[in-house]
Amino acid sequence: MLQVPSLDETRTIDMKLQQPMRAITCLAWRTASNFAPTFLMASLLTLLLALGATAQTTATTTPKQAPPNFLFILADDQSWAGLSVEMIAGKEFSKGKNFNTPNTEKLAERGMIFSQAYAAHPKCECSRAAILAGRTTTTLNAPTKASTNWSMPLTDSLANSLKRANPAYRAAHLGKWQWPMKPADLGYDQSDGITQNQTGESKDPTDPKLSFSLTRRACDFMATQVKEDHPFFLQISFYAVHSPAQALPETLKKYDNLKSPNNGVGNDATKSAAKGSGKGTKGPGNGPGKENTTADRATMSAMTQDLDTCVGTLMKKLDELGIANNTYIIYMSDNGGRTEILSGGKGNLGEGGLRVPLIVAGPGIHGATYCNEPVISYDILATVLDFAAPNTALPKGAEGGSWKTVLHNSGVGKVQRSIDRMVWHQPVELPHPQSAIRKGDYKLVYEWDTKNAQLFNLVDDLSEKKDLSKEKPELAEQLTAELKAHVMAGLGEQACAALARGETPQNRGGGKGGKGVGKPKDAK
Numbered sequence: 001m002l003q004v005p006s007l008d009e010t011r012t013i014d015m016k017l018q019q020p021m022r023a024i025t026c027l028a029w030r031t032a033s034n035f036a037p038t039f040l041m042a043s044l045l046t047l048l049l050a051l052g053a054t055a056q057t058t059a060t061t062t063p064k065q066a067p068p069n070f071l072f073i074l075a076d077d078q079s080w081a082g083l084s085v086e087m088i089a090g091k092e093f094s095k096g097k098n099f100n101t102p103n104t105e106k107l108a109e110r111g112m113i114f115s116q117a118y119a120a121h122p123k124c125e126c127s128r129a130a131i132l133a134g135r136t137t138t139t140l141n142a143p144t145k146a147s148t149n150w151s152m153p154l155t156d157s158l159a160n161s162l163k164r165a166n167p168a169y170r171a172a173h174l175g176k177w178q179w180p181m182k183p184a185d186l187g188y189d190q191s192d193g194i195t196q197n198q199t200g201e202s203k204d205p206t207d208p209k210l211s212f213s214l215t216r217r218a219c220d221f222m223a224t225q226v227k228e229d230h231p232f233f234l235q236i237s238f239y240a241v242h243s244p245a246q247a248l249p250e251t252l253k254k255y256d257n258l259k260s261p262n263n264g265v266g267n268d269a270t271k272s273a274a275k276g277s278g279k280g281t282k283g284p285g286n287g288p289g290k291e292n293t294t295a296d297r298a299t300m301s302a303m304t305q306d307l308d309t310c311v312g313t314l315m316k317k318l319d320e321l322g323i324a325n326n327t328y329i330i331y332m333s334d335n336g337g338r339t340e341i342l343s344g345g346k347g348n349l350g351e352g353g354l355r356v357p358l359i360v361a362g363p364g365i366h367g368a369t370y371c372n373e374p375v376i377s378y379d380i381l382a383t384v385l386d387f388a389a390p391n392t393a394l395p396k397g398a399e400g401g402s403w404k405t406v407l408h409n410s411g412v413g414k415v416q417r418s419i420d421r422m423v424w425h426q427p428v429e430l431p432h433p434q435s436a437i438r439k440g441d442y443k444l445v446y447e448w449d450t451k452n453a454q455l456f457n458l459v460d461d462l463s464e465k466k467d468l469s470k471e472k473p474e475l476a477e478q479l480t481a482e483l484k485a486h487v488m489a490g491l492g493e494q495a496c497a498a499l500a501r502g503e504t505p506q507n508r509g510g511g512k513g514g515k516g517v518g519k520p521k522d523a524k
Contacts, residue, residue: 067166067231068363068387069327071222071318072380073311074131074235076124076176076200076242077346079337080355082304087357088115089370093341098258098301103312104359107331109368111361112411116374116458118438119335122346122353122426124197125178127334127377128237132157132186134381134398136423138435138490143425144505148180151490156395158381159187162233165389170230172221175214175237176200190221200239201246208246208306209239215310219317226321233384236314237334240307247302254305255298284343284350284436284445284454284464328362328387332377343464347429349436349445351464354424364408371411374438375403376422379415394418423486433499437483444469444479449502453480 080087080094084101085108087094094115120130125145126137133140133152141151154160159171172190173183176197183191192199200209207213218236225232240246311331318324333356337346344350358375361367379400385392386402394400401417420439427433432447441459446452455469455476469476488496495505 066326067168067389069222069225069231069323070233070330070384070388071218071314071327072233072235072330073314073332074128074175074237075307075331075333075357076237076239077335077337078241078304078333078357079339079345079352080342080357081339082241082333082337083308083357085113085357085359087113087117089113093339096304098255098297099304100254100301101304101308101311103308103315104331104357107311107315107329107361108359111329111359111365111367112369112371112407114358114360114371114373114375116372117332117356117358118354118374118376118422119333119356120377121424122335122344122348123429124176124242124334128176128178130378131334131380134158134161134378134395134400136378136399136425136486136490138423138425138487139397139399141490143491143495144428145178146505152395152397154181154185156397157186158384159233161187161381161392161395162384162388163187165385165392166231168231169233169388170225170228171233171235172218173235173237174218174221175210175235176239176242177237197239197242200242201244205249208248209242209303211238211240211306211310214238215313218314222317222321222323226323231388233388238307238310240303241300245296245299245303247299247306251305251309252298252302255301258298258301259296284348284434284456326363328360330380331357331359333357334377341463347426349424349426349434351443351458351462354436360403360407362407366410369411371406373406373411373413373415374422375415376400379403379417382417419486421482421486423483425487425491427499428504433502433504435483435487437479437486439479439482442468442475442479444476444483446480446483448496448499451500455479 075082079096081096082099083104084095084099085104086092119127121127121137123145126142126147129140129142129150130137133142133150133156135152137143139151141147141149159173163169163171170190171188173188174190174192175195176199177183177192177195178197180194183193202208202210214236218234221234222232315324315329318327318329335346336342336351336353336356338344338352342350342352342355344352346353356377379402381398382394382400382402383404385394386404399417399419401415403415405413406415422438424436426435427448432449432452434445434447436443436445438458441457443456443458443464445454445456453469453476454464454467455472456464456466457468458464484496
């Protein structure tokens with residue numbers, strides 16, 4: 001026979017129910033107990049318990065956070081001091097004197113500025129490959145733009161890894177691409193296909209460097225994903241500010257005061273920098289840096305402002321779509337350029353060629369903050385996966401680390417990578433094939449054929465003027481050995497032996513084992 005609970009037992013049940021069901025349950029039970037038969041009371045009790053459990057579940061369950069979106073804005077050839085944003089707080093030399101970029105200033109006010117951000121390579125193609133792959137160019141076996149025999153399967157690319165972790169994501173790459181493999185094979189649902197520098201040489205005076213049409217199509221892609229309820233990763237690789245410089249006539253007019261013949265290039269370079277000389281006589285930046293030597297400062301400054309206008313349009317679109325609070329914006333350059341303070345420029349391993357502007361804004365990031373932790377562009381894969389699908393394992397061979405820790409901690413903390421060093425390799429377009437390693441505050445640049453090594457403390461010597469290799473021979477020897485081992489592990493013994501003989505990949509063939517250019521893995 002069914003046992004009807006006593007009043008004390010009723011109180012016990014009552015305490016377990018969530019408000020507002022608690023009071024209703026108690027009142028209804030006591031009322032029913034005076035008038036209803038036993039079987040009705042039991043049925044009523046069952047119903048009330050079910051309603052109470054539903055109320056408790058509703059009260060304690062919070063709506064699931066939608067996966068974040070990612071807008072990756074990649075400038076082309078923009079130097080570390082190529083914005084009107086200080087890359088080091090309070091240091092005038094870390095921003096451009098002749099540039100006006102109010103929208104990236106707004107982005108910086110909303111986000112975090114990285115003072116020690118690096119490109120993975122001092123030139124376009126290899127730098128972009130490292131971003132796609134999340135690893136150094138040597139580990140990828142992509143030491144030059146002719147290196148298509150990558151050691152990574154294309155299925156492990158950034159976009160493919162993201163969509164594997166969460167199939168709801170849609171990915172797009174708009175703008176400059178440069179590699180022979182198809183963007184679709186690397187996971188992009190929408191792209192401009194295989195494009196080159198020349199693609200961005202616009203014939204339309206209202207669309208210099210195609211910057212404005214790229215921006216419109218990027219806005220359309222974002223709107224479509226919002227409409228279809230898809231999180232997205234969008235990389236918009238602008239052709240600006242790569243030479244030849246192009247700008248809107250009305251923007252160029254603002255910089256009439258900068259117009260003069262042979263007044264140097266953009267990026268606040270001097271005439272001597274335009275000719276390829278580096279800072280000092282012993283620094284690592286003495287190679288023939290590739291710069292915008294055909295552009296005067298007025299056109300460069302105007303082109304930079306046009307690019308900045310596009311950044312503002314993209315930010316406004318995020319607001320209009322209502323997704324700004326759930327979108328991470330990453331603004332970066334593919335490689336550096338000459339500045340007044342840094343050694344070297346595009347194409348060599350001085351800080352000028354490697355250090356780039358980086359601003360990140362998004363949910364959980366405090367605005368107008370600075371981070372002094374060294375980061376590098378092949379970290380982006382790990383960072384995106386960490387935000388989109390936490391605890392997802394990185395693809396095999398990935399060497400980057402997530403910025404999430406420092407982004408959500410006001411710039412404080414360490415980026416954890418599978419390797420505790422940064423490595424660069426530039427075997428071509430220099431008098432001697434070079435590699436470089438940064439570990440902690442120290443950076444070592446090594447010439448393979450001369451076996452010359454230069455050691456710099458970047459905290460004390462940002463311009464790389466004082467070679468410490470003789471003062472700290474043990475550290476120089478240790479870093480040299482670690483650097484050579486890293487490069488050899490990626491390129492192979494034969495390739496490194498050829499470098500030691502002064503042979504470069506462009507006159508002996510491709511990458512690992514001395515093999516020529518081959519078909520990339522998984523390419524169609």
